[in-house]
Amino acid sequence: MKTELVETYEIMEVCLLAGKLMLQSGGETYRVEDTMTRIAASFGVEQSHSYVTPTGIVFSIEAVEPTKTKLIRIVERTTDLTKVAQVNSISRRISSGELTVSEAHKLLKDMERVSVSYALWIQVAAASISSACFLIMFQGGWNDFIPALFTGGLGYTFFVYLHRIVQIKFFAEFLSATMIGLLSLLFVWLGIGNEIDKIIIGSVMPLVPGLLITNAVRDLMAGHLVSGLSKGAEAFLTAFAIGSGIAVVLSLF
Incomplete structure (x- = not known):
């Protein structure tokens, strides 16, 4: 049960990080919510809920008891459609079963650290x-x-x-x-x-x-x-x- 709980929390971290990167880079609200829900479903979490505003993301999963909910703040927003496209690419790879939770989290963390904007x-x-x-x-x-x-x-x-x-x-x-x-x-x-x-x-x-x-x-x-x-x-x-x-x-x- 404890292992399942830890894995579920890792899935939540992946979903939130993907949503954060998209929202900070100029992604639309509906796209952010859809991407987070699809990632969660691809990892076996069918019951997930997201609420996205330009300044914050609330994400909740019901795969475990008690229900886990987390909020993250979005302070800086810019226009970086390359990063939005890269997050979409990772999401598609997750949906096709090419990436595990750990691999997806590492890729997103690397993307967060690296600036892909033009000089x-x-x-x-x-x-x-x-x-x-x-x-x-x-x-x-x-x-x-x-x-x-x-x-x-x-x-x-x-x-x-x-x-x-x-x-x-x-x-x-x-x-x-x-x-x-x-x-x-x-x-x-x-x-x-x-x-x-x-x-x-x-x-x-x-x-x-x-x-x-x-x-x-x-x-x-x-x-x-x-x-x-x-x-x-x-x-x-x-x-x-x-x-x-x-x-x-x-x-x-």
């Missing part, structure tokens, strides 16, 4: 190119392509480093948007850029919470009202921070 220079380069391309997409002129390229890249770099110092994401986004507004204004004042509105719009796009908005709508459609409204509120705060930073610059100058 900072690649992220900055992607932000720069996407900013310039968004400017063209929003019918901006080719004369503003280079200003948007530099403004978007510098703004995103400023956001990354500032967020490491200021843990409150709202202020990092607000100050980054303010810097983008100042840089756009500077390019136009120097005569390098022409349309300040197009430069600003293209440059702030890397900061726009597109994944949050998508996940919020998806969770609401799936009936996860708490998670959907929470992610929607977070996306609104990000949009408000970006808009406020730009508004401050335009109102002052």
Whole structure:
């Protein structure tokens, strides 16, 4: 009985770790809950229940008496779809019987320790190119392509480093948007850029919470009202921070 109890607790740890990694990396609420339930069922635990919000996971199993329930907090959230895909891959391997509980737990622990995100220079380069391309997409002129390229890249770099110092994401986004507004204004004042509105719009796009908005709508459609409204509120705060930073610059100058 004691051996069975220990094994059941190990299964719970695997499920919680998989859910934590997915939620921290930008996975949808329904996907996290489904993955945890499937992993538990693959290891022989048919009666499991999960409740996931953007800031926490509650998981319960009824395979043993008394019922075991555990809560973990989610503090940091980012966008790392590669890690979400890797957790999905491990989940499929568990479902097909390729991994034991210990092997799955080790793989997930190794994944938790290793950062699979792109190097900072690649992220900055992607932000720069996407900013310039968004400017063209929003019918901006080719004369503003280079200003948007530099403004978007510098703004995103400023956001990354500032967020490491200021843990409150709202202020990092607000100050980054303010810097983008100042840089756009500077390019136009120097005569390098022409349309300040197009430069600003293209440059702030890397900061726009597109994944949050998508996940919020998806969770609401799936009936996860708490998670959907929470992610929607977070996306609104990000949009408000970006808009406020730009508004401050335009109102002052």
